[in-house]
Every structure is written in structure tokens, then in C-alpha cells.
Amino acid sequence: MPFADELIGDHTAKTLIExxxxxxxxxxxxxxxxxxxxxxxxxxxxxxxxxxxxLLRDLPGDYDAFARTIRAARDGLPPFSGWLIWPVTSAIAxxxxxxxxxxxxxxxxxxxxxxxSRLTSEFAIRALLDHDFDRALAAVLTWTASPDEGVRRLASxxxxxxxxxxxxxxxxxxEPRATLPIVNALYRDESEYxxxxxxxxxxDLSRQQPETVVETATAWLSEPDENxxxxxxxxxxxxxxxxxxxxxxxxxxxxxxAIDVVGPALAATRIxxxxxxGFTATITNTAAVPATLAIxxxxxxxxxxGSQRGKTFKLTTLTLGPGERRxxxxxxxxxxxxxxxxxxxxxAIELQINGVASGRSEFTLLAAP
Numbered sequence: 365m366p367f368a369d370e371l372i373g374d375h376t377a378k379t380l381i382e383x384x385x386x387x388x389x390x391x392x393x394x395x396x397x398x399x400x401x402x403x404x405x406x407x408x409x410x411x412x413x414x415x416x417x418x419l420l421r422d423l424p425g426d427y428d429a430f431a432r433t434i435r436a437a438r439d440g441l442p443p444f445s446g447w448l449i450w451p452v453t454s455a456i457a458x459x460x461x462x463x464x465x466x467x468x469x470x471x472x473x474x475x476x477x478x479x480x481s482r483l484t485s486e487f488a489i490r491a492l493l494d495h496d497f498d499r500a501l502a503a504v505l506t507w508t509a510s511p512d513e514g515v516r517r518l519a520s521x522x523x524x525x526x527x528x529x530x531x532x533x534x535x536x537x538x539e540p541r542a543t544l545p546i547v548n549a550l551y552r553d554e555s556e557y558x559x560x561x562x563x564x565x566x567x568d569l570s571r572q573q574p575e576t577v578v579e580t581a582t583a584w585l586s587e588p589d590e591n592x593x594x595x596x597x598x599x600x601x602x603x604x605x606x607x608x609x610x611x612x613x614x615x616x617x618x619x620x621x622a623i624d625v626v627g628p629a630l631a632a633t634r635i636x637x638x639x640x641x642g643f644t645a646t647i648t649n650t651a652a653v654p655a656t657l658a659i660x661x662x663x664x665x666x667x668x669x670g671s672q673r674g675k676t677f678k679l680t681t682l683t684l685g686p687g688e689r690r691x692x693x694x695x696x697x698x699x700x701x702x703x704x705x706x707x708x709x710x711x712a713i714e715l716q717i718n719g720v721a722s723g724r725s726e727f728t729l730l731a732a733p
Contacts, residue, residue, distance in 0.1 A: 566599030607719015
């Protein structure tokens with residue numbers, strides 16, 4: 365995961381200033397120039413919000429004038445794309461909401477569709493969904509027939525219940541089934557980019573509506589194309605990890621298999637900070653029929669308060685014949701990454717077979733030198 369300054373940094377602000385200056389000659393852009401020097405201590409979303417607010421201050425006219433400037437910047441030089449699109453689309457949404465008119469709202473939805481392929485409008489659309497859920501959702505549904513895969517993907521991605529980095533939309537959480545017409549229209553999309561979003565959308569829905577998700581996936585598999593089984597597997601991944609019987613059964617996993625598990629056996633029980641912990645396990649099918657298994661492992665990480673929290677990682681899927689045995693191995697890294705902080709102390713690894721925990725081995729993560 366890149367750092368914030370690699371995505372929205374000085375170079376982003378400079379390009380945005382140049383593009384707006386070319387589209388609106390004479391605009392002083394004082395707020396944007398000031399904001400460009402204030403990005404360093406901020407998170408990624410805070411940086412986007414800072415540039416959004418500066419852009420709104422520098423272009424104080426009505427919505428129509430603001431949208432004309434943005435479209436002129438889109439069509440001019442320097443190239444109007446990349447991470448500057450996040451603050452720009454957020455500013456469009458904010459300006460339309462401030463205007464209060466339906467014409468501005470509808471045009472803002474159109475601008476987001478026009479700009480999404482230059483990065484994504486998935487974050488900005490959340491404000492419009494929050495402001496007028498029914499009107500925004502009706503427009504989004506028309507996007508599922510767009511010839512632009514970026515717009516079709518925006519229809520699915522922008523309406524996810526738990527979109528990463530994005531603000532929650534209360535109406536999406538209160539009415540999770542409202543987006544089913546969108547994903548139903550897109551699950552057989554020709555674009556992998558779109559289908560991947562549909563799978564993630566389905567996975568989001570499974571947090572609130574597991575039975576509805578299984579019913580939806582069942583319907584999709586009754587009218588599939590060659591990509592549907594893979595999409596459904598990805599969309600049901602969280603339910604499989606939780607051992608949901610409907611999801612396991614739909615994907616052909618044996619829910620109550622007679623499985624003998626030995627392990628996980630650790631290669632070492634004291635792991636240096638930044639190192640790896642290796643483990644092996646032996647899985648035997650003791651039943652008289654084949655067993656199809658989703659095998660994961662859970663790392664129970666030490667938290668700052670001394671308690672542990674488990675995170676599930678995919679290991680493999682396999683089918684074992686009657687009496688068949690398989691040895692599995694994996695190394696799990698504790699190298700430093702920007703998205704997770706590790707604390708020294710007691711940790712554990714636990715296997716999970718078709719959603720059922722099996723075996724647990726403890727180890728110590730040593731403090732950083």
C-alpha cells in the first residue's frame with residue numbers, strides 16, 4: 365500500500381492548480397496554493413478533503429459555473445486524471461448539494477460518471493447518495509447499461525455498504541437490499557474490473573444479509589456464464605470463512621466432513637520482529653466419501669491492550685478422497701507494513717476447516733531491536 369504522499373502529495377496539488385488555472389484564467393487559486401503546503405501531516409482522506417475545500421473557496425460561483433470550469437479542466441492540459449480526481453469529484457458533489465436544486469444534483473451525477481474512468485468517483489458519490497438516496501440510486505441503476513466499464517463499475521463500487529476508505533451511507537446500511545438490482549444487472553458483465561466489484565459488493569452485503577446473499581448467489585449460478593462460479597466464490601468468501609452452511613453447501617464444500625487434523629506445528633515459537641513464522645499441518649479425510657475443504661488459518665495478533673484479535677487468511681481449497689491425507693505448509697510474515705501494526709508478545713495460529721476452528725499453536729513475537 366503506497367503512502368499518502370505518493371498518492372495525494374505536492375505533485376497532485378501542483379497538477380490540480382495548473383489544470384484549474386488553465387480552465388479559469390484569472391482565478392488567484394490562493395486557497396489551493398496554501399493547501400499544497402499543508403498536506404504533509406494528513407491522512408489520505410484528509411488530504412483529499414483539504415484540496416476539496418480549497419477548490420471550493422477558490423471557485424466561489426454557482427454550481428453551473430463550477431461545473432463548467434471542471435469540464436474545461438477535464439478537456440484541457442495538463443492531463444486531468446489520477447488522484448486529483450478524488451478532491452475534484454468530492455467538490456462537485458458538495459457544490460451540487462449546496463445548490464439544492466435537482467438540476468445541479470443530476471448534473472453532478474453526470475460529472476461523476478464522466479470523471480470516474482480517470483481514477484474513480486466512488487468516494488464522491490457517497491455524499492449524493494446520502495443527500496438524496498432514491499434519486500441517486502435511480503441514476504446509478506441506469507449506469508449499469510453504460511458502454512463505459514468504468515461507469516458500470518462505479519454503479520457497483522460506489523454503492524457498496526462498507527466501501528474501504530469511504531464514508532458510510534446510512535441509507536445503504538438501513539436498506540442493504542436496495543442495491544440488489546444493480547449487482548443483478550452486472551454479475552455477468554464482460555469486464556473483470558466490473559465483476560470484481562460485484563463480488564466485493566456481494567461480500568459487503570453478506571455482513572448484514574447472509575441469507576439474501578446466498579439466495580442471490582444461488583440465482584446467479586442457475587443462470588451463469590463462464591465467469592459466474594469464480595465471482596460467486598469471491599463474493600461468498602467471508603461467509604465461507606464463518607462456516608455459513610448455505611454458502612458452504614452452494615460452493616460444494618463438505619460442511620460436516622470427518623476430517624482429522626494434526627497441527628499446526630510451528631517451525632519456531634520465538635519469532636523475531638519482522639520475521640516469519642512457519643507451520644505445517646496434516647489433513648486426513650477419514651470418511652468413506654470425498655471431502656471438499658476450504659482451509660484457512662487464523663493469526664491471533666497481540667493488541668496494544670494485551671488482548672488478542674484474530675485475522676483469517678486463506679490457505680487453500682482441496683478435495684480429499686476417502687482416506688486421503690495431505691500435508692500443508694505456510695510461512696506467515698511479520699514484516700512491517702503500513703496497514704497493520706504489530707505488538708510484541710503472545711500470538712497464536714489456528715487452522716480453520718470449512719469454517720470450523722481446529723488446532724491452535726502459540727508463539728511469541730519478539731520486540732523490535
